[in-house]
Amino acid sequence: DADVTQTPRNRITKTGKRIMLECSQTKGHDRMYWYRQDPGLGLRLIYYSFDVKDINKGEISDGYSVSRQAQAKFSLSLESAIPNQTALYFCATSAGWGSGGLNEQFFGPGTRLTVL
Amino acid sequence: AQSVTQLGSHVSVSEGALVLLRCNYSSSVPPYLFWYVQYPNQGLQLLLKYTSAATLVKGINGFEAEFKKSETSFHLTKPSAHMSDAAEYFCAVSDRGGGNKLTFGTGTQLKVEL
Numbered sequence: 732d733a734d735v736t737q738t739p740r741n742r743i744t745k746t747g748k749r750i751m752l753e754c755s756q757t758k759g760h761d762r763m764y765w766y767r768q769d770p771g772l773g774l775r776l777i778y779y780s781f782d783v784k785d786i787n788k789g790e791i792s793d794g795y796s797v798s799r800q801a802q803a804k805f806s807l808s809l810e811s812a813i814p815n816q817t818a819l820y821f822c823a824t825s826a827g828w829g830s831g832g833l834n835e836q837f838f839g840p841g842t843r844l845t846v847l
Numbered sequence: 848a849q850s851v852t853q854l855g856s857h858v859s860v861s862e863g864a865l866v867l868l869r870c871n872y873s874s875s876v877p878p879y880l881f882w883y884v885q886y887p888n889q890g891l892q893l894l895l896k897y898t899s900a901a902t903l904v905k906g907i908n909g910f911e912a913e914f915k916k917s918e919t920s921f922h923l924t925k926p927s928a929h930m931s932d933a934a935e936y937f938c939a940v941s942d943r944g945g946g947n948k949l950t951f952g953t954g955t956q957l958k959v960e961l
Contacts, residue, residue, distance in 0.1 A: 735890070764948075766951075771856065771953055771954075772953060773937060773951040773952055773953040773954050774891075774937065774949075774951040775951070776948060776949070776950075779948060789948070821890060821891070823891075833879040833896070833898055833941055835881065835893045835896060836893075836949060837893075838883075838890035838891040838892070839890050840888075840889060840890045841889075841890055
């Protein structure tokens, strides 16, 4: 079973609709992240959370909100979707710091969102 | 602010040839550096990371990268390309004072030809 899961995997919606993307993890990590990927732009950080009560804006948070319902669950919402939010969205988790320094982030399979 | 620049959005090599994917970083403090790979329709997978323990870092699938402070570079290499290496590769940087937020490069698409 996958350690980081995202639902839905694909979603087509219309401008102005509210949509929620969900992320769950079984890795026991405290830190969770939401990124969007656009061709030629790489991945950009939307929001991140270091624990349930610690949520922070990333590079491109406008138009998005998040909810950390539990250590294992981190949801991304688009309150009123617009076409330029069409992208591939990734959730990631991390244990933070370890004996070898900074620990890696583990990524989910992504959600492909299309806003018409 | 930290950043990475990946030179070449598309790189094409022949099977068995050397793979060289370039990454230069900018950071005001000694950075942590990562290379991730993304296969089609999948999430990102860590290839290797630099955390200052050694300047030459070996990763999975025969890849390695060398941290060169004087050149602010962290290029990814593999001596002999395989068809299965065709994917998109991302370099990422994290500074030591900002938690472990990653800043990604724009990616390099590697094509391997027969």
